[in-house]
Amino acid sequence: xxxxxxxxxxxxxxxxxxxxxxxxxxxxxxxxxxxxxxxxxxxxxxxxxxxxxxxxxxxxxxxxxxxxxxxxxxxxxxxxxxxxxxxxxxxxxxxxxxxxxxxxxxxxxxxxxxxxxxxxxxxxxxxxxxxxxxxxxxxxxxxxxxxxxxxxxxxxxxxxxxxxxxxxxxxxxxxxxxxxxxxxxxxxxxxxxxxxxxxxxxxxxxxxxxxxxxxxxxxxxxxxxxxxxxxxxxxxxxxxxxxxxxxxxxxxxxxxxxxxxxxxxxxxxxxxxxxxxxxxxxxxxxxxx
Amino acid sequence: xxxxxxxxxxxxxxxxxxxxxxxxxxxxxxxxxxxxxxxxxxxxxxxxxxxxxxxxxxxxxxxxxxxxxxxxxxxxxxxxxxxxxxxxxxxxxxxxxxxxxxxxxxxxxxxxxxxxxxxxxxxxxxxxxxxxxxxxxxxxxxxxxxxxxxxxxxxxxxxxxxxxxxxxxxxxxxxxxxxxxxxxxxxxxxxxxxxxxxxxxxxxxxxxxxxxxxxxxxxxxxxxxxxxxxxxxxxxxxxxxxxxxxxxxxxxxxxxxxxxxxxxxxxxxxxxxxxxxxxxxxxxxxxxxxxxxxxxxxxxxxxxxxxxxxxxxxxxxxxxxxxxxxxxxxxxxxxxxxxxxxxxxxxxxxxxxxxxxxxxxxxxxxxxxxxxxxxxxxxxxxxxxxxxxxxxxxxxxxxxxxxxxxxxxxxxxxxxxxxxxxxxxxxxxxxxxxxxxxxxxxxxxxxxxxxxxxxxxxxxxxxxxxxxxxxxxxxxxxxxxxxxxxxxxxxxxxxxxxxxxxxxxxxxxxxxxxxxxxxxxxxxxxxxxxxxxxxxxxxxxxxxxxxxxxxxxxxxxxxxxxxxxxxxxxxxxxxxxxxxxx
Numbered sequence: 001x002x003x004x005x006x007x008x009x010x011x012x013x014x015x016x017x018x019x020x021x022x023x024x025x026x027x028x029x030x031x032x033x034x035x036x037x038x039x040x041x042x043x044x045x046x047x048x049x050x051x052x053x054x055x056x057x058x059x060x061x062x063x064x065x066x067x068x069x070x071x072x073x074x075x076x077x078x079x080x081x082x083x084x085x086x087x088x089x090x091x092x093x094x095x096x097x098x099x100x101x102x103x104x105x106x107x108x109x110x111x112x113x114x115x116x117x118x119x120x121x122x123x124x125x126x127x128x129x130x131x132x133x134x135x136x137x138x139x140x141x142x143x144x145x146x147x148x149x150x151x152x153x154x155x156x157x158x159x160x161x162x163x164x165x166x167x168x169x170x171x172x173x174x175x176x177x178x179x180x181x182x183x184x185x186x187x188x189x190x191x192x193x194x195x196x197x198x199x200x201x202x203x204x205x206x207x208x209x210x211x212x213x214x215x216x217x218x219x220x221x222x223x224x225x226x227x228x229x230x231x232x233x234x235x236x237x238x239x240x241x242x243x244x245x246x247x248x249x250x251x252x253x254x255x256x257x258x259x260x261x262x263x264x265x266x267x268x269x270x271x272x273x274x275x276x277x278x279x280x281x282x283x284x285x286x287x288x289x
Numbered sequence: 290x291x292x293x294x295x296x297x298x299x300x301x302x303x304x305x306x307x308x309x310x311x312x313x314x315x316x317x318x319x320x321x322x323x324x325x326x327x328x329x330x331x332x333x334x335x336x337x338x339x340x341x342x343x344x345x346x347x348x349x350x351x352x353x354x355x356x357x358x359x360x361x362x363x364x365x366x367x368x369x370x371x372x373x374x375x376x377x378x379x380x381x382x383x384x385x386x387x388x389x390x391x392x393x394x395x396x397x398x399x400x401x402x403x404x405x406x407x408x409x410x411x412x413x414x415x416x417x418x419x420x421x422x423x424x425x426x427x428x429x430x431x432x433x434x435x436x437x438x439x440x441x442x443x444x445x446x447x448x449x450x451x452x453x454x455x456x457x458x459x460x461x462x463x464x465x466x467x468x469x470x471x472x473x474x475x476x477x478x479x480x481x482x483x484x485x486x487x488x489x490x491x492x493x494x495x496x497x498x499x500x501x502x503x504x505x506x507x508x509x510x511x512x513x514x515x516x517x518x519x520x521x522x523x524x525x526x527x528x529x530x531x532x533x534x535x536x537x538x539x540x541x542x543x544x545x546x547x548x549x550x551x552x553x554x555x556x557x558x559x560x561x562x563x564x565x566x567x568x569x570x571x572x573x574x575x576x577x578x579x580x581x582x583x584x585x586x587x588x589x590x591x592x593x594x595x596x597x598x599x600x601x602x603x604x605x606x607x608x609x610x611x612x613x614x615x616x617x618x619x620x621x622x623x624x625x626x627x628x629x630x631x632x633x634x635x636x637x638x639x640x641x642x643x644x645x646x647x648x649x650x651x652x653x654x655x656x657x658x659x660x661x662x663x664x665x666x667x668x669x670x671x672x673x674x675x676x677x678x679x680x681x682x683x684x685x686x687x688x689x690x691x692x693x694x695x696x697x698x699x700x701x702x703x704x705x706x707x708x709x710x711x712x713x714x715x716x717x718x719x720x721x722x723x724x725x726x727x728x729x730x731x732x733x734x735x736x737x738x739x740x741x742x743x744x745x746x747x748x749x750x751x752x753x754x755x756x757x758x759x760x761x762x763x764x765x766x767x768x769x770x771x772x773x774x775x776x777x778x779x780x781x782x783x784x785x786x787x788x789x790x791x792x793x794x795x796x797x798x799x800x801x802x803x804x805x806x807x808x809x810x811x812x813x814x815x816x817x818x819x820x821x822x823x824x825x826x827x828x829x830x831x832x833x834x835x836x837x838x839x840x841x842x843x844x845x846x847x848x849x850x851x852x853x854x855x856x857x858x859x860x861x862x863x864x865x866x867x868x869x870x871x
Contacts, residue, residue: 055405056404057404057405058404075552079407082405082406082407083407085405089401092399092401093397094399095393095397105332107406109332110325110329110407111406111408112325114325
C-alpha cells in the first residue's frame, strides 16, 4: 500500500527484513511527506525495524529507501541523510555521568555542529524546547525516566533536522509532558518530515495529519486519522453490558461497555468511532488472517 | 541490528557530497570532517584531563618516582628513567581510561543512536586518538614535578630530552593501545587487562637479561647504567626507544581505525601506515639491540677499575677528595664531617686519608657486553673485579663512597654525615683498613672488643655531627633486633650506628663491627666536658690508639664508671668474627 502524497520526501519500496525465522518487515512500501506521520502498531509489528532502516541505522534485506532523493546505500549520500536526521531510538542509553547540557553538546558535535557558539545556542534552544533548561547542569543519572525521555527528544531535535524519526517518544512521559510534546512537534520550524511510532492512538489523533498502521510487518493502513477512524464506522457501539459476540469489548471510564464488532449488541447504541477504534479493528482483522 | 555502524570510510564521505543535493534542499551548514574530529577530540581530551583514573595514575606515578628516586643524590641519567617508571603507571591509567571512553557508546546502549550521526565511527575513533593529547598534561606535570624535586635536591648531570619525551610517548602509546582495545572490546575489564599486560611487560623486563630488555615498553631497574658516574653515550638507547614508542602509538592507532573503515582506499591507506609503523618499530628495535661499542666499554671499565684516571682530586686539610667530574658539588657535603673530626684530633695518622668515589659494577652482564667476544668480556670482568668498588679489602687510608648512594637531603644525609665522620674517626684511631677488618674469617668485619679506641672513634663522630641521641640509642636494638657478633665463641652485643645499612660508605660492613659497650662508653663521654676528654686523650694519644688499651682503662682515666652491657645467650654454631688487632 502506498501513501499517495505529493512531493514525497522519504520513500520506501518493498522493504523486507528478517531476523532468523521471523519476518519483521514484509515488502513495505511507504511514502512520507513533510509533516507528522504517526506509526501505529502493536509490539513486534516491525515499527522499530522500519524506523531504524529509515534512520539509516540498519539495512533492509530487500527493497530500498530514499530520503530527499538520497540513497543510503551510497556511503556519501548516507552521511548526507544523517546530516538531515534527528533520531530517537526506542531504547536509548545515556552517559549517566554527563550533565544534561554536556551530553547535548557532545551529541551536537557528533552532528557536526562544531562552532562552539552555535552549538551553545542550539543546546539552549533544544533544552528550552523540552523544558529542561533548569536541568542543564544536572547529571543524567539524577534524572527521572520521564526527564531522560525529554533529553532523548532534545538530542533528536539538535541541528533542526529535516527528517525526525522518533521511536515511541511519549513512553514514560506524564500526561502534561505528552501535551507539551505534542505542542513541541506541532510548532517545529522548517516543516520537517516527522515519523513517530507510538502505542498511544490519542497522540496520533491529536497531532498527526497522517497515520500508518503496521501489523505483522506489513502496512495495513495509510491515511488520515479521520480515515482510520472511519474504517470503524457502524462497527462501534456503547452499552451497559458486556457482549461476548463482539470482536472487542471493554469498559470505559464512564463505566459503560464499548464494543467493536460486526453486529450491534442488544440494547447498545452506535457511537462515533475514534482512531483507536479503527486501529483496534484493523489489528483484530489482521490477527484473524 | 546495526549495520555499517561507522558509515563510510574516513576519507571519502565529505568530498562526495560537497555539492550534491538531489532534493534541492538548502545544504545545512556543516563543518568539514577534520573540524568535527578536532571538536570531538577537544571534548575527549578534556575528559581525559579530568579523568579520576588519570589523576589517580598521576598520583601513583608520582609516588613511584618519589620512592624509586628516594633520597639519594639525583643523577639525571638514572632519574630520567625512573620518571619513565612513573609514566608507565600513568600510561596504565590512560590505557584504561581510553578504553572506557571508546567503549562508552556500546556499553551504554547508544550504538543505534551513534549510527544515525553523520560523524562516522572512523571520525570518532580518530577523535579519540587525537584526544589522547589530554593525557599529556598529566605526563608533563609528572616530569615538571620530578624535575623540580630533582633540581631542589641538587641534580647531577642534565636531563635527557629523549628519555623524557620517551616517557610522554609511552603514555600516548598506552592510550592508543587502550583506544584499539576499546574499539573491539567495550567491557571495562578489557582495559584493566590491557593495563595489566602493560605493567607485566615492563615488570618482567629483567627476564631476558640481554639487550632485548630495552625493547620492553619501559625499563628502568634492570640495568646497571643508572649507577655509573655518568651517562654512557647512547645507552640505554633512549632516542631509538622513543621512536619505537612512537611507532607503537601509530600502530595502535592504525589497529583502532582498521575496524571502522570500509572503503578499499581507506583500508589500503591504513595498511600502508601500519606497514610503515612496523618498519619503524623494527628499525628502532634493531638500533636498540646493537652492541655497545668496544671503545665505550673499554672506557667504562677503565673509569670503574681505575677511578683515579677519570676523577678529579682536591686536597683540603690534608685529605684528598677524589670525585668523578660531575660530582664536584658534593665536595662541601663531604668536607664538613671530615673536617669536624680532624679538628678534634690531637694528632693525625702519618698516612693521609683519601675519600674516593667508587662504582659497583658487576660483570659479566649480557645487557652491557652482548655482541662482544668472550675474550674481551673476560678481560673486562677481570679488571672490574679489581675495582675499588668491588673490592672486599678496604685500604687503611681510604674511605670509599659508592656513586649514586650519597643522600641529597634530610635525615639520611645526616646519617651519611655521621657514617663518614665515624669512618674518618676509625681511620684516625687505626680501626680502618684491611688488616683489621679482614682479620676475621670469611670477610666478616673485625670486632674492637673492649678496645678504648672504639669509644674514642664513636665519641669523635658524635661530636663532629651531633646526631639525635634517640637515633644513636636505637642502634642498640631490642628483642630480636639486637645486633650481635660472635668473638671467641662469645656473643658480643653490637651497636648499629645511624645509616649502617645505607651503603653511604663502602664497603658495607668493611669497617669494624661497632659494639654496644663502645657506644655506651662514648655516650657517657659526651656527657663530660669536651675539654676534659680532649685533654685526657691528648695527654697519651698513642696509648688510646693501642688495641690492647681497654674500655675500662679509658673509663678510669675519665673518672666515670664502666657502663653495664647486658649479656647475650651463648651462640649456636654461627660465623666467628675476629678481634681488630691493628
